[in-house]
Amino acid sequence: MSDARAASVITGNEAAATAAKLARVQVVAAYPITPQSSVVETLSKWVQSGELSAEFVTVESEHSALAVCIAASTVGARVFTATSANGLAYMNEQVWWAAGARLPIVMGLANRAMAAPWSVLNDQQDSMSVRDAGWAQLFCRDNQEILDTFLHAYRIAEELRVPVMVCYDGFLLSHTVMPVRVPDQAEVDAFLPPYKPAIPIDPADPRNLNPVTMADPRANRDGELRGGYMELRAMHQQALTEALDLIPAVDAEFAERFGRSWGGLTWEYRLDDAEVAVIAAGSLGMELTVAVDALRSEGVRAGVFGIRAYRPFPAEAVRGRLAGKDLAVVLDKAVSYGYEGPVCADVRAALLSAEGAPDVFGCVCGLGGRDVSATQLADAVRRARTDHGRGVRIREPEWLDVRL
Numbered sequence: 001m002s003d004a005r006a007a008s009v010i011t012g013n014e015a016a017a018t019a020a021k022l023a024r025v026q027v028v029a030a031y032p033i034t035p036q037s038s039v040v041e042t043l044s045k046w047v048q049s050g051e052l053s054a055e056f057v058t059v060e061s062e063h064s065a066l067a068v069c070i071a072a073s074t075v076g077a078r079v080f081t082a083t084s085a086n087g088l089a090y091m092n093e094q095v096w097w098a099a100g101a102r103l104p105i106v107m108g109l110a111n112r113a114m115a116a117p118w119s120v121l122n123d124q125q126d127s128m129s130v131r132d133a134g135w136a137q138l139f140c141r142d143n144q145e146i147l148d149t150f151l152h153a154y155r156i157a158e159e160l161r162v163p164v165m166v167c168y169d170g171f172l173l174s175h176t177v178m179p180v181r182v183p184d185q186a187e188v189d190a191f192l193p194p195y196k197p198a199i200p201i202d203p204a205d206p207r208n209l210n211p212v213t214m215a216d217p218r219a220n221r222d223g224e225l226r227g228g229y230m231e232l233r234a235m236h237q238q239a240l241t242e243a244l245d246l247i248p249a250v251d252a253e254f255a256e257r258f259g260r261s262w263g264g265l266t267w268e269y270r271l272d273d274a275e276v277a278v279i280a281a282g283s284l285g286m287e288l289t290v291a292v293d294a295l296r297s298e299g300v301r302a303g304v305f306g307i308r309a310y311r312p313f314p315a316e317a318v319r320g321r322l323a324g325k326d327l328a329v330v331l332d333k334a335v336s337y338g339y340e341g342p343v344c345a346d347v348r349a350a351l352l353s354a355e356g357a358p359d360v361f362g363c364v365c366g367l368g369g370r371d372v373s374a375t376q377l378a379d380a381v382r383r384a385r386t387d388h389g390r391g392v393r394i395r396e397p398e399w400l401d402v403r404l
Helices: 012-022 037-049 062-074 085-090 092-100 143-160 185-191 229-258 284-297 315-322 342-353 374-389
Strands: 007-011 027-030 055-058 079-083 106-111 136-139 164-169 177-181 266-269 276-281 302-307 309-311 327-332 359-364
Touching: 007 012, 012 037, 012 106, 012 143, 012 164, 012 177, 027 037, 027 062, 037 055, 037 079, 055 062, 062 079, 062 085, 062 092, 079 085, 085 092, 092 229, 106 143, 136 143, 136 229, 143 164, 143 177, 143 185, 143 229, 185 229, 229 309, 266 284, 266 315, 276 284, 276 342, 276 374, 284 302, 284 374, 302 315, 315 342, 327 342, 327 374, 342 359, 359 374
Parallel strands: 027 055, 027 079, 079 106, 106 164, 136 164, 276 302, 276 327, 327 359
Antiparallel strands: 007 177, 136 309, 266 302
């Protein structure tokens, strides 16, 4: 079934809030930080007016916002919060707790540069700083994908019992208006049934949740052997690995119901016959499509390979789609200090065992909101091809538009 409803022209933040309302969230925990503030502001208006039946909890910090979500999710509520940058950093302890407790929390992250120095503008350093905390991370390229991905996220989180972070570029998407088709509530209800917690809370059957866990397995009160700390971590890793199959399956089901597919783990543009693959996560990938068209007009066979699911990382898709290409150029809006861009490092690692793998060149760009144009991206690919043509196979990351 396709969604034939008329499009609304809304911001990315409004798309995120609309998705939370469509998901019938029951608890919203809110602390403002630019550029996500209008997400929870919009939800607060809907709760106040009665348009959304939910508890809206205002808190004194981002740490408390996620603590509220942890408590509410533990007792069986579908929850939502959003943050950015240093707000996510302030949540850090609870980010790990939510994941380790295997709670299906969905959080919006309007990607923003980390301080210091202070910036409210976009890059992806914030989400990359918690990439190993056990959350799934999904990146969006436009406002329609923001709305749809939040609905995907609740299905993924609740089926696998892992929290999901929906990442979208601050200001570039959060405050930019675009046409967005808002699906019918009844259709969303059919796609996203009510949340049923894995461990129901029952006063008649008290239990201790997340106690101190010993290193080795031990018997529970019924004498059954239960996993220790390592077993719990292994099960968590297994769940995220299962997401590699579930994310595309949820995307396919959504496409059947609503007529929109986002590619599952990855997406492509003019990649099939490409000799050069250009790679990015988030809205930068859309700018790369313009750069690719310009390169194609010059006879350069380039194509985009977009990363949609960054965690779990789609290593098999990377190997399958990039093998046989001459060169891969990865554009990161973040840096793993002392090494290179994080997406580039993961692409490079995934290709180590691939037959016919391309050489991988990395570029760091757009930090702190520095504008990145399609012309600059195309120029970066041209420089990479020139170096590669001269026999360069390993190259230090290039920092685009740095004026030292």
